[in-house]
Amino acid sequence: MPTPRTARPRHYLMCRPTHFTVSYRINPWMDPAKPTDTGLAVLQWERLYALHQELGHTVELIDPLPGLPDMVYAANGATVLDGRALVASFRHPERAAEAPAYRDWFEQRGYPVVHTARHTNEGQGDYLVAGDRILAGSGFRTDRAAHAEAERVLGAPVVGLTLVDPRFYHLDTALAVLDDDIAYYPGAFSPESQETLRALYPDALLADEADAEAFGLNAICDGRHVLLPETAGNLADRLADRGFQPIGVDLSELLKGGGSVKCCTLELHRAEATAGGAR
Numbered sequence: 136m137p138t139p140r141t142a143r144p145r146h147y148l149m150c151r152p153t154h155f156t157v158s159y160r161i162n163p164w165m166d167p168a169k170p171t172d173t174g175l176a177v178l179q180w181e182r183l184y185a186l187h188q189e190l191g192h193t194v195e196l197i198d199p200l201p202g203l204p205d206m207v208y209a210a211n212g213a214t215v216l217d218g219r220a221l222v223a224s225f226r227h228p229e230r231a232a233e234a235p236a237y238r239d240w241f242e243q244r245g246y247p248v249v250h251t252a253r254h255t256n257e258g259q260g261d262y263l264v265a266g267d268r269i270l271a272g273s274g275f276r277t278d279r280a281a282h283a284e285a286e287r288v289l290g291a292p293v294v295g296l297t298l299v300d301p302r303f304y305h306l307d308t309a310l311a312v313l314d315d316d317i318a319y320y321p322g323a324f325s326p327e328s329q330e331t332l333r334a335l336y337p338d339a340l341l342a343d344e345a346d347a348e349a350f351g352l353n354a355i356c357d358g359r360h361v362l363l364p365e366t367a368g369n370l371a372d373r374l375a376d377r378g379f380q381p382i383g384v385d386l387s388e389l390l391k392g393g394g395s396v397k398c399c400t401l402e403l404h405r406a407e408a409t410a411g412g413a414r
Contacts, residue, residue: 137378140314142359145192148240148401149184152176152207153199157391161227162304164393176388180207183362183384183399190360195403197240205230207389208398210259210307212237214269215403216289219248223258226276250288254281259397260305264404265312267291272306274298274325294335297325302348307397309347311354313340313361313379318354318370320347340377346370353395355402362396 155176157165187194199206206212212233214221220241225231234251241249256262261277262285263270269286271293273279279295286293296306300323303309309323310332318340321329332339342352351367361374365383374381386395 137376140359140378140380142190142357145187145357146403147187147192147194148197148209148212148403149180149187149194149399150197150199150206150209150212151184152180152204152389154201154204155207155389155392156204158204159229161229162393163302164390166391169391171391172388176207179384179386179388180399183386183396186362186382186384187355187400190357192357197236200232200236203230203233203236205392205394206233206236208260208392208394209401210394210398211257211305212401213241213258214256214262214264214285214289215241215246215401216264216269216291217405218246219289220246220250221256221258221262221285221288222249222251224252224255224281225257226255248288252281252284252288254278254284256281256285257305259401260307262289262293263306263310263312264291264402265317266315269293270296270306270310270312270317272296272298272309275301275304294331296328296331298323298328299325304393305398308350308353308393311352311356311361311363311397313356313374313377314358316340318342318352318374320344320352323347340370340373342370350390350395353397355396355400364390364395 256277261272303323310319349366351370354363371381
């Protein structure tokens with residue numbers, strides 16, 4: 136029998152893709168030569184936004200800024216844990232102006248700690264809170280030196296993982312946190328990191344390359360429901376076998392920028408319990 140799963144209310148931050156387009160290339164999924172439909176991107180995003188709320192979660196919004204088409208990928212803006220916000224320091228200049236916008240948002244809401252990273256990192260793209268630890272990626276967007284800074288600012292132990300496949304340039308494209316376990320695509324990680332993951336998560340769900348390429352691991356789990364791209368059907372079936380309720384979401388337009396469900400959703404981990412009126 137599958138393990139019974141219990142959903143718990145979560146607190147998210149999102150950014151409407153008002154200015155979404157693909158006008159430059161900073162990851163293998165982006166191709167400025169392919170047309171994008173901003174209106175369709177907004178419609179798909181609105182469905183995700185509504186779905187989070189239908190599942191009982193609190194969703195706040197940050198205002199999208201002109202000239203920042205990737206700001207919709209809110210997960211990259213910061214990592215938040217217990218009222219502490221570690222604001223990203225982006226690798227590419229095309230996204231650098233997103234960081235001050237996120238810093239302002241957290242400061243205006245009275246978060247007790249708002250720290251702009253000194254070392255290059257891209258928020259929850261590479262920092263995934265998993266129980267009492269943070270799984271931290273490096274290799275493409277986040278410097279390994281940033282991990283010690285994250286541990287100090289966020290107050291949780293950090294486990295470093297090295298990404299080796301440029302298709303999976305952020306940790307959240309290769310690994311999803313599933314309540315007390317994880318799902319991941321082994322081929323995205325160095326042999327040493329694969330060994331680390333096997334030791335920490337011997338019962339983890341191992342995704343295949345097809346589901347990873349469909350961004351199936353760019354998913355959000357609330358303990359029971361798992362929101363993931365609807366094209367990751369095999370992964371959805373395997374999640375259901377483990378007692379989760381997978382919910383397919385169409386974010387195909389936003390995938391043209393290299394992001395899906397998790398990229399669009401910055402989780403404010405337990406911030407509602409510690410940040411006072413941070414609503």
